[in-house]
Amino acid sequence: MDNMCEDRAMTVFAGDGRHRVAVLVRDRVLSFELSIVHRIFGQARTAAGASLYEVVTCALVPGEKRTDADFPITVVHGSEALAEADTVVVPGSADDFDPHSGPLDPALTAALARIRPGGTRIASICTGSFVLAAAGLLTGRRATTHWRSSARFRERFPDVAFDVDVLYTDDDGVLTSAGAAAGIDLCLHMIRTDHGAAVANEVARGSVVPPHREGGQAQYVQRPMPEPGISSTGKARQWALANLHRPITLRELAAQESTSTRTFTRRFRDEVGTSPGRWLTQQRIERACALLECTDLSVDQVAAAAGFGTAGSMRLHLKAELGVSPSAYRATFRGP
Structure with a gap:
């Protein structure tokens, strides 16, 4: 890079x-995906109210850029921003959905090459994964994209471990997400990784979105809202959260909706995108993380309050989900 770019x-x-x-x-960036990054990271703050992230928008060449909507955006920064970033996010573009789109622009490949190797987290939202894959950043890695583009992605990039049925993936610092709202889940996941559940949950509350949908949850939910005349599983989930400290059976959950366990399980998976058992485990992990961060309860007390029963059981679940023990999690994310 020349001196002007360095300066x-x-x-x-x-x-x-x-x-x-x-x-x-x-060009023709998906405006919703672009706004997600600024909205989610921009709300993350310390207990004292200080911003935890600085977000800038950049392009190959600064200036006015078209979006997928009826308004343009003005981008101030060029690709030099990539060289200084701790995280790079590539949103999708309306052009990505063109089945006749050509190979990656060499200038874009060169821009991505400015990212610090090994020192920068790289993520895509929606069809931004096509850019990462074309640049060779997803070779041999697990990745996903919007389900409507999955067949074309798999055909173009056979060297990527593609997973069509997930919200997002995280393969050692290279992350991809499905379309639209899954980008919110991905950004919350990155905040949770950086600063813990309490900060991520506060951001989620500010955006009025669920605090945590795990990456393995199905991205294409058959019935996201209950059909007329069909009760949802919302009452059962609310009851479960109020009784998370004790064992909860599938029969008890189904009883909250006055239905059979078989019918309840089917509706639950249709509405939530995962099984009741898996959802319960995730809620217990979330409860445990919040208590480890924000209270002085012992590990045994946290395990009991989160419904794991024993510290050993909680330790196994946190290790499997987060890769750390309860004490290590608390040491990392416990506030002053």
Whole structure:
């Protein structure tokens, strides 16, 4: 890079210690996906109210860019922002859905090459995964994309371990998500990884979205809202959260909706995208993480309050889900 680019790269970010997020946009960027990154990361704050992230938008060449809507955006920063970023996010573009789209622009490949190897997290939202795959960043890695583009993605990139039926993937710092709302889940996942459940949950509350949908949850839910005349499973889930501290059976859950266990299980999977048992485990993990971060309860007390019964059981579940023990999680994310 020439001296002018070097000087400019030094001024893209404030240099105040916040985590630096660069959003790389292309022509006809999906405006919703672009706004997700700014909205979600922009709300993450310390207990004292300080911003935890600095988010900037960049393009190959600064200037006015078309979106998929009836308004353009003005991008101030060029690809020099990628060289200084701690996280790079690539949203989708309306052009990605064109089945006749050509190979990746060499200039885009060169821009992505400016990302610091090994030191920067890289993520895509929706069909932004086509860019990562074309640049070779997903070779041999697990990845996903919008379900409508899954067949074309699998055909074009056979060297990627493609998973069509998940909300998002995280393969050692290279992340992909399905379309639209799954990008919110992905950003919350990154915040949770960086700063713990309490911060991520606060961001979710501010955005009025679920605090945690795990990546393995199905992205294409057959019936996201109950059909007329068919009761949902919302009452059962609300009851379960109020009784999370004790064992909960499938029969008890079904009884809250006055239905059989078979019917309840089918409706639950249709509406939530996962099984009742898996959902319960995830809620217990979320409860345990919040208690480890925000209370002085012992590990045994946290295990009991979250419904794991024993510290050993909770330890096994946290290790499987998060890769850390309860004490290590608390040491990492416990506030002052």
